[in-house]
Amino acid sequence: xxxxxxxxxxxxxxxxxxxxxxxxxxxxxxxxxxxxxxxxxxxxxxxxxxxxxxxxxxxxxxxxxxxxxxxxxxxxxxxxxxxxxxxxxxxxxxxxxxxxxxxxxxxxxxxxxxx
Numbered sequence: 001x002x003x004x005x006x007x008x009x010x011x012x013x014x015x016x017x018x019x020x021x022x023x024x025x026x027x028x029x030x031x032x033x034x035x036x037x038x039x040x041x042x043x044x045x046x047x048x049x050x051x052x053x054x055x056x057x058x059x060x061x062x063x064x065x066x067x068x069x070x071x072x073x074x075x076x077x078x079x080x081x082x083x084x085x086x087x088x089x090x091x092x093x094x095x096x097x098x099x100x101x102x103x104x105x106x107x108x109x110x111x112x113x114x115x
Contacts, residue, residue, distance in 0.1 A: 011100050014115065022100070023059045024052065025067075025085035027078055061085045066092055072111050079106050086112045 014020050032048055035041045052058050061067070063081055070087040071080040083099065083106060090097040090112065098115045099106065107114050 008102070010115065014100060018057055021057050021059075023061045023085060023089060025082045026060055026062045027081040027085075029060055031078065061088070072109065075105055075109060075111075079103060082106070083109070083112055 015022065029048075029052075032041070033045050036043060036045045036048075052060060063085075066088045067081060067084045070084040070091065072083055072087070073080075075083060082101070086097045086099050089095040098113045100115050101107065106112075
């Protein structure tokens with residue numbers, strides 16, 4: 001995985017650490033595909049899919065009924081779905097969760113632990 005210039009060092013280190021487990025909400029995958037299509041990020045979407053498929057420490061979590069139930073009020077729909085996937089892991093699956101984000105709306109919401 002190449003280090004994106006906008007990705008801070010702490011987040012990059014977490015993402016490449018094979019001992020870190022991370023969950024990628026399907027909405028994030030959709031956003032990546034969109035950003036690739038409008039050329040805001042320079043990577044082939046197929047490379048992202050291949051990387052995730054080969055990764056032992058990443059799960060792509062679907063937008064399912066549990067995620068919809070956990071969607072918090074007060075965030076835009078995309079951010080709410082991202083936070084909700086984390087809340088599913090925290091509240092339903094009883095896993096420790098820290099969301100990797102720079103999104104100020106998510107951070108300020110104080111709904112979930114953020115790194």
